[in-house]
Amino acid sequence: MKKLIIALSVLLVTSFVAQATTLHTPDQEFIDLAGQYGVTQENWDSGKNAKLTMQNAYRFTSYVEMENGAFIHDMGKASGLDLSRIYGHDIDGPIAMDILIRDRLNQEALVILKDGKLVDEYYWNGMSKYSTHLMMSITKSFTSMTLQTLVAEGKVKMENSITDYLPELTSSPSFSKATVQEVADMRSGIKIVFAKGKMWDDRMTNVQEWNGQNKYPELKSILDFGELVGKRTDFDTGEMYDYQCTNTEMLGMIIAKVTGKPLAEAMENRLWKKVGFSSNAKIQSNSNGEAVGSGGLNATPRDVALMMDVLVNDGKNRNGDQIVPKAFVESLLAGNKDVRSAWSKGSESKLAPNRWYKDQIRTFDIKGHKFLAFVGIHGQLTIGEPSTGTVLHFNGAQDEMQAKRTVALTFLSTIPILLDAVNAK
Template sequence: MNKINCIVAVSFLLSSAAYAQSILPPDQAFLDQVEGFGVTQENWDSGENAAVTFPNAYKFTRHYVVEPSGDIEPESWTESKSLDLSELTAEDADGPLDIETLLRDRLKNHTVVILKGDDLLHQHFWNGMDETSTHLDMSVTKSFTAILAGIAAAEGKLDMTAPVEAYLPRFKGTAFEGVSLQDVADMNSGLDIPTPPFLSWDPKFTESQEWNGPNDSGLNGIEDYLVTIAQRKYEPGTHYQYQDPNTEVLGLAVEAATGVGLAEYLQDKLWSKLGAEGEAYWMADPSGATVASGGLNMRTRDLARVGRMMLAGGKNYAGDQVIPAAFLDALWMGNDRVRGAWSNGKEAVLAPNGWYKDQIRILEIGDHKFAAFVGIHGQVLVVEPESETVIAMNGGYPQTETERMNSMIFLQIVPAILDETAKM
């Protein structure tokens, strides 16, 4: 039996065990409560409702609970230095403003936590939130899915050079056939997915997940949708295109390779070793598959802890290697393939010398080089090794796919903060 056939056989045997963890239904009491204020499953993710729904997103869908471990307590942060965002300025279209005002009033930010090494420089919780509040992290989730793939690869369970169908036989004959998992992880699969005007995804994608409640799509989970994608626009590995289906396929491959669901794998391999302060919640579809591209909910302080772990080369504060060092080394180094694909993508305008690898952006802006986990409404994790800085933030910017939000955060606010932390 050759290597690929062996992978197929093993993944087929394991797939039946994928969802041993209990899945919880939408929180009906909460749905009844918010309905009186005009918020429903159908409209919960609208910009109008983001302030109230994003801190409670998992309650609108099926979800898994990801428990922290009692074996490792949250790391204590010192507070020997501080950073006052009201005293830092950045540019907006009408001139300079202090960063606190820009975040709160113009970008609809909800929370920020800033670390320099083990020092907590700044934290704020607006929008009625506090440090125990969770928040929907949208596409920041993608980076976690890729980290789990990196862990599975380091354990010898997942071969990132293998084609998608080696782990997911149902994808033979689709646009994913013959595409390596690495090209999927790097958003370089070359998919051709028609989308409506002003929307970056096919509505059938979210319908299959019941992201906005039950519907008549006839799709029972994300896999039913993914196997309908039949065309490629580009040769794999040549063009960076930011497309959610790539992440969902990567998540399904991790589940097939490991024999457990992503939420359980996250709990066992990362959350229980992080020293998390609280539970995370991972939203799921009707089949039980996690929403690998955008369904994680967590505390902002715990998101910052993941950034702190990256600064430590993937080790937690107890010295345990949690995120594989080789995964992080390859991320920071990049390669000609991801650089070339990035140069052919639309985000190269933002950072010409950047790249996208393993669902994480590496951006070189001004004097700074940092990793960025990015969500569509202002959810961000920034990690800059040189200044030992972590910036975790969550927000509810009402529009999606906007040049304004991205340019304000990554060309103005983040560099201004990093300029200041570099001096400290």
């Protein structure tokens, strides 16, 4: 009888754990339907399909659902910001901001917060405040902030070698020479050889099963790919800012190693259940449950805006709980000589010189506004201005990745104009 009770107890515990981290398989019925319109697992993430797929991205891959917690932040009723009365500028002259954001910048949502309260929200292309949307590289910032909770607990030291936590990378010609901080700052010195027509090595996306079955079965984990990544020969480790998704995936592996839990579960426990999010989120993964920490988050625009609100509120949620350390937020805003120097050598410095990228988050100072930014490749963007408590979150579905025109129009014009309008209310 005692053995039976113990066996049942183990079964209940393992069942609960399995439920908390349930791995969902691709939605084959949805994939078959999408195929009738020419959208497949192989091409769902292309820019031409963005308007169709960004709200349904998780259906094309395996994914894990992250549950929100008991505390749900009340944003209140919108105080109102009429975009039709605010004018921006495009190459053809002044244009109402609602048209510019929706039609010229291909945005599907805009959420505006001030001191944690809702100023206004706009949704297009069938979205609502309950809709999830693929955040692409905004995910990187969430992975980094999850890591920072471990730093705060003394479980990870940013100045340590990454191999202290991932000994599997000891043989890597690049990662073996980098600290955790250099990896987090995209200063690891890795050399990624892009696959034809892509901005990444397709061995990485294959092991993540981002576009269907893995064509490199010898790669079982993203760590297997990390071991193979080469090293730059033109710059030493730590010298150059070079934006590569593989860096973030290694941070996700550190989180998994240190916590003993998959990245998705660690992020759920440390962020999703604590910030005050109103909805569950989904994070895409491979069939082994390795979450895509560099780009797989599917969340509501409101919740992503609320994550940035934590940073503009000194790392606290609006319930007064410290989510990430205040010192971490201060370090993002202050930067340092290493990240400034590394930024100056990267391509983004042409748009915004003398700025920086630190811990998977950008800091800008444009037209009198100093703000933090989570950035995704198809126009997903979250802005936080700590000095005014203002947050802007955009959900883009742009057909061209990192197009010079849309990036310049967004950062150099649209954001400063909106910040001015919110702060003038």
